[in-house]
Structure formats: structure tokens, C-alpha cells
Amino acid sequence: MIETNPQKIEEILTRGVEEIIVKDDLKKRLLSGKKIKLYFGVDPTGADLHIGHAVQLWKLRDFQELGHDVILLIGDFTARIGDPSGKDALRKPLSEKEVKENFKTYKKQASKILNFSKVKIQYNSSWLSKLKFADILKLASNFTVQQMIQREMFQKRLSANMPISLQEFMYPLMQGYDSVAMDVDLEIGGNDQMFNMLAGRTLQKIYNNKDKSILTTKLLLGSDGRKMSKTYNNFVAIEDAPNDMFGKIMSMSDNLIDEYLELATRLSVEEIKETKKLSNPRDQKARLAREIVKMYHEEKEAVKAEEEFNKIFRNKELPSDMPIFEVTENNYAILDLMLDAKLAVSKNEAKRLVEQNAVEIIIGDKKQKIIDWKAEVNIEDGMIIKVGNRRFVKIIKK
RNA sequence: GGGCGUGUGGCUGAGUAGCAAAGGCAUCAGACUGUAAAUCUGACGGGGUUUCCCCUUCGUAGGUGCAAGUCCUACCGCGCCCA
Numbered sequence: 001m002i003e004t005n006p007q008k009i010e011e012i013l014t015r016g017v018e019e020i021i022v023k024d025d026l027k028k029r030l031l032s033g034k035k036i037k038l039y040f041g042v043d044p045t046g047a048d049l050h051i052g053h054a055v056q057l058w059k060l061r062d063f064q065e066l067g068h069d070v071i072l073l074i075g076d077f078t079a080r081i082g083d084p085s086g087k088d089a090l091r092k093p094l095s096e097k098e099v100k101e102n103f104k105t106y107k108k109q110a111s112k113i114l115n116f117s118k119v120k121i122q123y124n125s126s127w128l129s130k131l132k133f134a135d136i137l138k139l140a141s142n143f144t145v146q147q148m149i150q151r152e153m154f155q156k157r158l159s160a161n162m163p164i165s166l167q168e169f170m171y172p173l174m175q176g177y178d179s180v181a182m183d184v185d186l187e188i189g190g191n192d193q194m195f196n197m198l199a200g201r202t203l204q205k206i207y208n209n210k211d212k213s214i215l216t217t218k219l220l221l222g223s224d225g226r227k228m229s230k231t232y233n234n235f236v237a238i239e240d241a242p243n244d245m246f247g248k249i250m251s252m253s254d255n256l257i258d259e260y261l262e263l264a265t266r267l268s269v270e271e272i273k274e275t276k277k278l279s280n281p282r283d284q285k286a287r288l289a290r291e292i293v294k295m296y297h298e299e300k301e302a303v304k305a306e307e308e309f310n311k312i313f314r315n316k317e318l319p320s321d322m323p324i325f326e327v328t329e330n331n332y333a334i335l336d337l338m339l340d341a342k343l344a345v346s347k348n349e350a351k352r353l354v355e356q357n358a359v360e361i362i363i364g365d366k367k368q369k370i371i372d373w374k375a376e377v378n379i380e381d382g383m384i385i386k387v388g389n390r391r392f393v394k395i396i397k398k
Numbered sequence: 399g400g401g402c403g404u405g406u407g408g409c410u411g412a413g414u415a416g417c418a419a420a421g422g423c424a425u426c427a428g429a430c431u432g433u434a435a436a437u438c439u440g441a442c443g444g445g446g447u448u449u450c451c452c453c454u455u456c457g458u459a460g461g462u463g464c465a466a467g468u469c470c471u472a473c474c475g476c477g478c479c480c481a
Contacts, residue, residue, distance in 0.1 A: 223435095224435085225435085232423080232424065233424060233425075234424095247433070250432085250433065250434075251433055251434065251435085252434080252435080253434075253435045253436085254432095254434065254435060255435080256435095280432075281432075281434075281435095282432040282434070283432090285432085285434075286432095309433080312433085313432090313433045314432085314433085346443085346444065346445085347444085347445070347446090348442090348443085348444065348445080349426085349441095349442085351448095352426080352427075352440095352441055352442080353426080353427065353441095355427090355440090355441085356426085356427040356428060356440070356441070357427075357428060358426085358427050358428075373448095374448090387427090388426075388427060388428095389427090389433065390433080
């Protein structure tokens with residue numbers, strides 16, 4: 001039942017892994033054939049998952065495939081405090097309903113990776129909310145203020161005279177107690193969670209006399225080489241459409257290819273080697289893009305996405321599907337047309353686009369740039385308006 | 399409870415009473431390409447009879463003044479210090 005292939009285990013413990021505490025222990029345990037219990041905690045925030053988050057989920061799946069018990073912990077209680085590890089220190093408390101709603105969103109996305117019929121879901125409010133003050137004191141007695149304030153971000157805040165809330169010190173205790181309550185052998189998380197996970201290791205030793213292992217995953221950088229983040233808009237979301245996914249990968253920096261091959265795909269070591277042999281980075285990226293699309297969509301959609309991509313951007317042809325805008329008039333001012341066809345959000349924007357040479361009208365094989373924003377367009381059935389590189393609308397005359 | 403400070407566009411962050419409001423990031427378009435990235439150029443509140451005009455914005459509400467993001471008052475939010 002439990003897979004113990006040493007080579008497989010070694011790969012799981014290396015690929016996309018930043019650090020393991022303690023690697024030899026964990027390896028030994030995995031090789032022994034004994035089932036272990038591991039968990040990964042998620043914040044019920046309802047955010048869009050991207051392929052950076054996916055690194056951890058794939059790691060969980062690895063363990064799932066080995067046959068171990070995987071627990072997905074919903075941090076509904078800890079979410080009320082706000083993890084000081086993150087930037088968003090102050091979080092609004094979430095209602096029970098919101099947590100449920102958010103988890104539904106999460107599950108929908110994560111089930112592209114995890115098999116939820118085999119994942120055990122737990123909520124940490126089920127034990128954390130029951131702790132008495134005496135229990136909390138006992139928990140707290142295992143740590144010192146010095147241990148807490150040695151964390152870099154606390155140091156920074158201390159020297160900058162920024163506030164540190166007392167409850168922020170409690171966060172690692174709560175997350176640490178999760179390990180005790182579930183009596184786990186391993187926790188998986190991002191590197192930023194190291195401190196909290198170590199607190200869990202300490203407590204698990206004290207309460208259950210077990211050495212909990214910790215595995216942290218590497219951080220996948222965004223397509224521009226910076227941290228993957230919503231503000232930079234440099235991420236590939238798990239739920240992105242195949243064409244978007246493909247396009248985003250193709251437009252990322254070349255020097256990220258290796259990292260993406262390792263972290264964002266499940267290609268074997270040999271396949272990765274082979275991909276890296278392709279001399280043109282463009283081809284490497286195409287392979288990478290196809291692979292990533294395949295992970296979250298059907299394979300045939302990946303193929304289609306690549307064909308479509310080549311069609312539009314390599315051969316500068318028209319896409320096979322475009323939005324349709326129905327018109328009854330014979331004439332249309334170009335700005336109004338763009339606005340109504342949703343090619344621009346305001347007339348100012350439409351005007352700007354025209355002035356910047358971005359607007360083109362295509363009728364059959366004939367292409368014509370619009371240079372004058374006052375232009376009137378004679379509507380013809382089937383004409384296409386192209387804005388920039390990738391915005392198309394087909395006009396249908398009623 | 400007392401003292402001080404702060405609130406500006408998607409984010410960040412300048413702003414001496416005459417600004418649709420510097421800079422950076424993000425975004426969009428153009429050039430170059432492999433949709434590369436980087437770089438360069440331009441745009442980046444809305445509308446118009448479009449070398450110019452109008453409207454709406456700087457936490458909220460009032461006030462002073464020809465003129466207010468900029469001064470005054472109150473309120474709200476945030477923060478620091480003292481207690």
C-alpha cells in the first residue's frame with residue numbers, strides 16, 4: 001500500500017523543496033513503509049490560486065500518491081488573528097459562512113491537483129476554540145519572549161518603533177498546537193511559515209513526544225522575475241483559460257525557464273533535460289507552456305492553445321474565435337463603435353488607441369489602419385476590428 | 399486621558415494657495431522581437447463642436463478667500479509618543 005521506492009522518495013524530497021527538517025529522519029520514515037500523517041494549512045481567504053501555490057499542493061499530491069494520510073487544515077480560527085508572517089497583518093475576522101464560502105472556492109481550484117476524496121479536511125477552530133486559559137498558559141510557557149522577538153520582522157518593527165500586538169506572539173502557538181491536536185508526522189508549507197512550523201515541532205515533541213518533520217517548498221517567481229503577486233499581475237492562475245495560460249508562459253522571462261520546469265511542471269528529470277537541450281528558448285517555453293496547460297486542462301486543449309498561439313502571434317492570423325458585436329446601423333463613428341463593442345472602456349481610451357496606431361479594420365484580406373479618431377466606419381457584415389495585438393471583435397450586421 | 403502626526407489616482411508616493419495634481423510600480427499602445435525579456439517612445443479620471451473648452455476627483459462635512467489637495471473648524475479612519 002505504501003510506496004517505498006527510494007528513487008521516487010528522493011525526488012519527492014528534493015524537487016521544489018527548499019528545506020527539510022530533518023531530512024534523514026523523514027526519509028527513513030518514508031522508506032520504512034509505515035504510513036505517516038501529514039498536513040498543509042490554508043487560510044480561508046478565498047483568493048485565486050496560482051501556479052505558485054500549486055507547488056505545495058503538488059507536493060501534497062506526491063505524498064498522497066505514496067499512500068500517506070494527507071490532511072488539509074482550514075485555518076478558520078487562526079484567520080481571526082492574522083498571521084504576522086504575512087504582510088497583511090490585520091485581517092478582518094471571517095464569519096463562519098465566509099469561511100465555508102471561501103473554502104468552496106479553494107476546493108474548486110485545488111481539486112485540479114488534489115484528490116479530495118482522499119484528503120481529510122479539518123478546521124482548527126474545532127480544537128483551538130476549546131482551549132481554556134490554563135491550556136493557553138501552558139502552551140505559552142514553552143516559549144520565551146526572546147525566541148519570539150528574534151524573528152526578523154519583529155526586529156524590524158522594534159527598531160522602527162512599529163507596534164507588535166501581543167496576539168501576534170500567540171499565532172505560532174496556535175499553529176503549533178494544530179500539529180499536536182492532529183498528531184501529525186509532517187507539515188508542509190512555504191518558507192515563510194518556517195517559524196510557525198518549528199513551534200509546532202517543539203510542541204509536538206513536548207505533548208506527544210514525536211519529532212514532527214517539516215518540509216518547505218521553494219518559491220516560484222512571477223513571470224517577470226519578481227515575487228508572484230496580485231499587485232504585479234505576474235502570475236498564472238490555476239483557473240486561467242488555456243489560451244491565457246499559454247500566452248502568459250510564452251511572455252515570461254527566459255531566465256525563469258529552468259525554475260518553472262522544476263517547480264511548475266511534473267515532467268521527469270529526463271524530460272526536463274531534454275527540454276533544456278532545445279536550442280531556442282522559445283521552443284523551451286512552448287514545451288513548458290504546453291505542459292503547464294496540460295496540468296490544469298485537457299491535453300487536447302493544450303494542443304489547441306499552442307496552435308492558436310502560433311496562429312495569432314507567429315503567423316499573425318486571426319484567432320478562430322472572437323467576440324461578436326451586432327450592429328444595425330450602416331455607419332458608426334469609430335470611437336463609439338469601439339466603446340460599444342467593448343474594445344475600450346471610455347472614448348478617451350478609444351481615442352488614445354487610435355492615435356497610437358493600435359486600431360485596424362480587416363475586411364477579408366484587406367487591412368486598414370484607422371488613424372483618424374473622427375473616422376466614420378462603413379459597417380460591413382463580417383468585418384473585424386483589431387485593437388493592439390490581441391483584441392479582436394467581429395462585426396455582424398443585422 | 400494628554401501630546402503629536404497622517405489620510406492623494408489600481409498600488410506606492412511628491413505636492414510653496416493658481417494642476418487633472420511630480421516620481422516609481424502596475425497597465426495599455428507603438429518600435430524592436432521569439433507575443434521573448436530587457437530597452438526605447440508615447441499614453442494612463444470622464445466628456446466635447448478637440449492646437450481649445452467643459453465636468454468630476456486629493457478621508458467626510460462645513461468655512462475663509464478671486465482662487466483650496468494645500469489655510470480654519472468639526473467629524474471619521476489610521477499611526478506614534480506619554481500616562
